[in-house]
Amino acid sequence: MTSLAEESLLLKKTVILAIFSAAAVVLGIVESLIPLGTFMVPGAKLGLANIMILTCLYFLNGKDTLMLVVLKTLLTAMILGTFSMLLFSLFGALLSFAVMYGLMKISRKRLSLIGISVAGGIAHNIGQLGAAAIVIDSLNIFYYLPVLMIAGVATGIVVGIAVRYLTNALGHMKMFAAFVPED
Amino acid sequence: MKGKMMKRGDLILIGIVLIAALAFIVPRYLNGDESEKNHIQNRVVHIEVDGKPYKTLPLTEEEQLVTINTDKGFNQIKIHDGGVQMIDADCPDKLCLGFGFVTRPGQQIVCLPHRVSVFIGVDSGEELEVDDVVG
Incomplete structure (x- = not known):
């Protein structure tokens, strides 16, 4: 039996996840319209969707965030029609999630959200290059890693x-009040 | 907003990453001038599809147009002035076109949706398959 308070918390969590997924997908689409690769390096992305993932990791737990990561990756691939790229996105997204989740758990005292975001972004790139190296069967692609x-x-x-400002702003909202981590 | 924007750990992490990245990038450019003077005659352009060799062409100053047709679509590359560039493709993300003009051995152009990989190598002495039809 779940109490009314627990049920209300669960409901809030579900709503937060739904809103975050929607926002992450929109950010993913916006990002695909910005061709960063042409004047920097192919494959470089702003990682805007990571804003929602890291914010989710801040308020909710790992399991919920993993759900968000998978939802966001699947939905973005379906909307953009880049289904053949799903393996790469998923590889990068999951590795990035694993690194950020781990760092959030073990070194939250030493790293701020900025450090965790940097580590997550780099893990995303390594994951994508790793998947690419497997598919084209060549490690040459790591030439672009540096x-x-x-x-x-x-x-x-x-x-x-961005995550710092967002968590700060959302933390003042009633809906998120129960999820603000104490530190 | 409480606390400082960044912590000491952040700066250490960022520092390590930047140093590691530069340690790989700087030597490339230092060696770059030297290898630029090397003859481009022994440079070749390898084209692979699905990890299997598709075609190997000499890296020339003259223009060569090559179209790679696979069951997933086409990619068109242009070899000229001792370098190679992907100039057209019908893949969904067009990332391969963003690689630009590559000239150094080891540099690679990849079109992941089509599983096409184009990279510059040094000829190891094997016979080159020069296609007369191209161009």
Whole structure:
């Protein structure tokens, strides 16, 4: 038997996840319209959807965030019609999630959201390159990793700052009040 | 907003990443000038599809147009002035077109949706299959 308070919490959680997924998908679409690859390095992305994932990790737990990651990746692939790329996105997204979740658990005291976002962004790139290396059966693709790492630091900092402002703003809302972690 | 924007750990993490990345990038550009003077005659362009060799062409100053047709679609590459560039493709993300003009051995152009990989290598002495039909 679940009490009324628990039920209300569960409902809030579900609504938060739904809103975050929608926002993450929209950010994913916006991002696909910005051709960063043409003047930086192919495969470099702003990682805007990561804003929602890291924010979710801040308020909710790992299981809920994993749900968000999978939902966002599937929905974005369906909407953009990049289904053949699903394997790469999923590989990157899951590795990035694993790294951010791990760092959130073990070194929250030493790293701010910016550091976690940077690590997540770089993990995303490594995951995607890893999947690509498997598919084209060549490790040459890692030639681009150093440049992607630098791009990942830049975009990770921007995403981290955005997450900081977003969590701060959402934390003042009634709906999120129960989920603000104490630290 | 409480606390500082960044913590010490963030700066250490970012520092390590940047140093590691630069450690790989800087030597490439230092060696770049040297290898630029090397003859491009022994450079080749390898084209692979699905990880299997598709075609190997000499890296030339003259223009060569190659179209790679696979069951997933087509990719068109242009070899000219000692480099190679992907100039057209019907893949969904067009990421391969963003690689630009590549000239250094080891550099690669990849079209993941089509599983096409184009990279510059050094000829190991095997016979080149020069296609007369191209161009």
